Amino acid sequence: MSASTRLRTPNPHLGAYFGIVTSAFLSLVILLAMFEQLGFGRAGLTYALMLLPLAFYVAIAVGARSNDVEDFFVCGRRVPAVYNGFVLAATAVGGIGFFSYTGALFFLGFDALAIGLGLTFGMLVATVLFAPYLHKAGAYTLASFLGQRFRSRPLRMAASALQLPVTGLLLAAEIKIAAMVAAMFLPVTYPIGALLVAILIAGIVIAGGMRTVTWTGSAEFLIGAAGLAVPLIIVSVLVTHIPAPQVTYGERMTALQRSEVTMGALPGAPGRAAQPLPGEAAQASTKPFAQPFGALSKPDFIVLFLCVALGTAALPSLLVRSGVTRSAIEQRKSSAWGLLFVALFVMTAPALAAFAKALIFDALAQVSALRLPRWIGELAAMGILDARDLNSDGAVRATETLVARDGVALSLPIATGLPYVGTVLVGAAGMALALAAAASHLFTAAGSLSEDLYRLIDRRVTALPRIIAAWAAVAATAVLALCTVWTADPDPLHAALDAFAFAAATFFPVLLLGIWWRRTSSLGALAAMGTGFAVVAVDVVVGGLFGLDESGLATLIAGLIGVVAGLGAGIAISLFGPQASAAEEAYFEDMRDPDGETIYDRAQQRAAAAAAIEAARVPPP
Amino acid sequence: MASDAPETSARDRHQLRTLIYAITVLLVVLGMVLATVIAARPLNAYPFLFFPLGFYLLAQGLVILIVAATFWFARAQERIDIERGESEEY
Numbered sequence: 001m002s003a004s005t006r007l008r009t010p011n012p013h014l015g016a017y018f019g020i021v022t023s024a025f026l027s028l029v030i031l032l033a034m035f036e037q038l039g040f041g042r043a044g045l046t047y048a049l050m051l052l053p054l055a056f057y058v059a060i061a062v063g064a065r066s067n068d069v070e071d072f073f074v075c076g077r078r079v080p081a082v083y084n085g086f087v088l089a090a091t092a093v094g095g096i097g098f099f100s101y102t103g104a105l106f107f108l109g110f111d112a113l114a115i116g117l118g119l120t121f122g123m124l125v126a127t128v129l130f131a132p133y134l135h136k137a138g139a140y141t142l143a144s145f146l147g148q149r150f151r152s153r154p155l156r157m158a159a160s161a162l163q164l165p166v167t168g169l170l171l172a173a174e175i176k177i178a179a180m181v182a183a184m185f186l187p188v189t190y191p192i193g194a195l196l197v198a199i200l201i202a203g204i205v206i207a208g209g210m211r212t213v214t215w216t217g218s219a220e221f222l223i224g225a226a227g228l229a230v231p232l233i234i235v236s237v238l239v240t241h242i243p244a245p246q247v248t249y250g251e252r253m254t255a256l257q258r259s260e261v262t263m264g265a266l267p268g269a270p271g272r273a274a275q276p277l278p279g280e281a282a283q284a285s286t287k288p289f290a291q292p293f294g295a296l297s298k299p300d301f302i303v304l305f306l307c308v309a310l311g312t313a314a315l316p317s318l319l320v321r322s323g324v325t326r327s328a329i330e331q332r333k334s335s336a337w338g339l340l341f342v343a344l345f346v347m348t349a350p351a352l353a354a355f356a357k358a359l360i361f362d363a364l365a366q367v368s369a370l371r372l373p374r375w376i377g378e379l380a381a382m383g384i385l386d387a388r389d390l391n392s393d394g395a396v397r398a399t400e401t402l403v404a405r406d407g408v409a410l411s412l413p414i415a416t417g418l419p420y421v422g423t424v425l426v427g428a429a430g431m432a433l434a435l436a437a438a439a440s441h442l443f444t445a446a447g448s449l450s451e452d453l454y455r456l457i458d459r460r461v462t463a464l465p466r467i468i469a470a471w472a473a474v475a476a477t478a479v480l481a482l483c484t485v486w487t488a489d490p491d492p493l494h495a496a497l498d499a500f501a502f503a504a505a506t507f508f509p510v511l512l513l514g515i516w517w518r519r520t521s522s523l524g525a526l527a528a529m530g531t532g533f534a535v536v537a538v539d540v541v542v543g544g545l546f547g548l549d550e551s552g553l554a555t556l557i558a559g560l561i562g563v564v565a566g567l568g569a570g571i572a573i574s575l576f577g578p579q580a581s582a583a584e585e586a587y588f589e590d591m592r593d594p595d596g597e598t599i600y601d602r603a604q605q606r607a608a609a610a611a612a613i614e615a616a617r618v619p620p621p
Numbered sequence: 622m623a624s625d626a627p628e629t630s631a632r633d634r635h636q637l638r639t640l641i642y643a644i645t646v647l648l649v650v651l652g653m654v655l656a657t658v659i660a661a662r663p664l665n666a667y668p669f670l671f672f673p674l675g676f677y678l679l680a681q682g683l684v685i686l687i688v689a690a691t692f693w694f695a696r697a698q699e700r701i702d703i704e705r706g707e708s709e710e711y
Contacts, residue, residue, distance in 0.1 A: 117679060132698075
């Protein structure tokens with residue numbers, strides 16, 4: 001490997017710093033749990049466990065602040081592989097994965113596994129097909145990459161605009177999740193919570209762009225992972241005596257099945273008219289956990305899997321992180337680390353859902369409706385569970401047990417009887433992941449708007465306007481997302497799936513063709529991107545396409561149709577339209593060579609050298 | 622342009638091997654996932670670690686396979702990338 005022209009040495013003490021972060025957080029949790037046993041009030045404990053991490057994220061953002069363009073957009077290209085993996089995983093999972101995916105597993109059990117499997121496979125597709133090549137290209141945003149690869153400004157501007165639905169939907173959903181947690185644990189209302197969350201993430205992104213997003217994101221990932229693992233391991237030890245929840249929940253599934261039968265949750269066939277994926281509102285969970293294809297049919301399962309996979313593979317918020325490591329090889333490793341962390345979450349989430357469901361259903365199935373355990377009332381007070389004997393037959397049936405999807409993760413520590421600090425810990429973990437993902441989405445959307453739309457209109461080259469434009473874009477995007485949360489109130493899970501459908505249809509074909517097929521022309525790339533986007537957009541606007549509206553998965557099916565149509569359009573136009581230019585083919589070859597400095601940085605260095613020679617030749621008067 | 626010939630052939634060989642690795646790893650994993658989904662019901666008849674086998678594979682087995690495939694791919698691709706880098710130095 002040829003040596004890099006600039007020093008790209010990461011801070012050698014990073015491991016120690018983040019080790020201290022994790023241990024300090026765990027010590028805080030233990031300390032607060034002890035205070036709780038000593039009789040301290042719940043309010044003080046809650047504020048300490050929610051607000052101290054938030055203050056800490058702000059402190060990291062202030063410490064890592066930067067005005068340097070390379071730091072702002074690619075974190076100086078010196079993030080070690082594992083830390084980039086942390087942030088990739090936090091962005092891919094996010095608060096949506098933490099609360100909504102676990103909730104979907106609670107309701108659908110087996111059928112929801114398609115989402116987690118799709119997420120993991122999508123990370124693999126991105127690792128194999130896209131990430132190392134995007135690193136070699138070295139563009140700061142996905143749209144810049146497309147613009148540079150195809151020497152096309154219209155393509156760059158179009159890509160920047162078309163990634164807004166993807167990042168915007170995800171951003172709004174993550175802000176909503178974080179605001180819900182804030183409203184539950186802090187003395188703020190939901191709209192004010194959303195406002196504070198938006199201000200916090202905008203502040204983090206403005207302080208140093210990719211640099212602050214990376215280092216706060218790493219801390220948030222560690223706190224999120226600790227907050228998921230600790231309560232779950234305790235539950236696993238309490239219930240099965242083995243501290244490995246991923247392995248032990250199988251043992252509980254037989255008991256869960258018995259409780260489900262007692263409560264009247266019996267196997268059914270997937271109905272195509274109803275929305276198969278659970279919504280946000282509290283509803284009854286009537287599908288047995290382990291039953292395969294009870295809510296989604298086999299083809300639906302595959303559609304959900306493929307759409308999530310292709311959407312994850314082409315997600316701009318993940319691909320924008322392709323430039324932050326030192327080399328293409330390092331980038332591939334960091335994607336593999338990210339995939340490993342996502343995989344750990346994906347293997348853990350069903351354990352959380354299964355334990356929560358087993359605890360709730362066992363309790364309800366075994367006692368009469370008059371003597372429900374005290375924690376059922378606690379869950380009801382938090383708005384997570386509503387279990388009442390509506391038909392007065394002396395027992396609570398599955399149809400009378402209404403559960404709020406996004407509260408399932410919070411129900412586990414309460415149902416196990418952990419100290420209240422355990423519940424707040426899960427809340428703080430979910431909040432951390434939601435903030436990490438939201439900041440990534442915000443940076444991706446705003447960075448692209450300023451780099452690929454604003455700068456093509458206003459082409460001043462000095463460094464400061466470039467950063468100031470990005471700041472303005474961050475603020476504008478945050479306000480826009482906040483208004484979306486306030487007015488449209490998106491369902492996080494459904495918004496995320498729509499975003500995946502848009503990402504898959506809009507960016508997967510153009511990236512696949514642009515990176516793997518030499519002859520793709522700029523017109524072909526534009527056609528691939530436009531066609532894919534148009535298919536999903538028509539489905540969303542018209543509300544169903546080709547009679548697809550009968551199924552609740554219409555947008556996902558449209559996403560897959562968009563991928564195929566986009567690939568077809570791109571290939572056809574590239575073959576029969578104007579040929580790719582020699583410059584485009586040279587760029588393609590350069591991008592495929594894993595060795596050396598990134599193409600973008602080399603071009604910047606050449607430009608700087610030429611400017612220096614020019615300045616030396618013409619002395620100032 | 623005779624001096625370009627070995628470099629071009631090294632480049633082409635590298636690109637061909639990259640393509641083969643990429644297609645292999647993606648098709649193997651995708652094939653396993655689709656086969657498991659299609660055969661999930663019959664697989665569920667067999668227990669594994671107290672799980673029905675079909676459920677276990679989709680919840681964990683295939684996820685572990687994907688992680689293993691990714692790390693294998695990253696190492697294999699790194700090896701051929703370095704090989705190409707060395708051949709270009711001459």
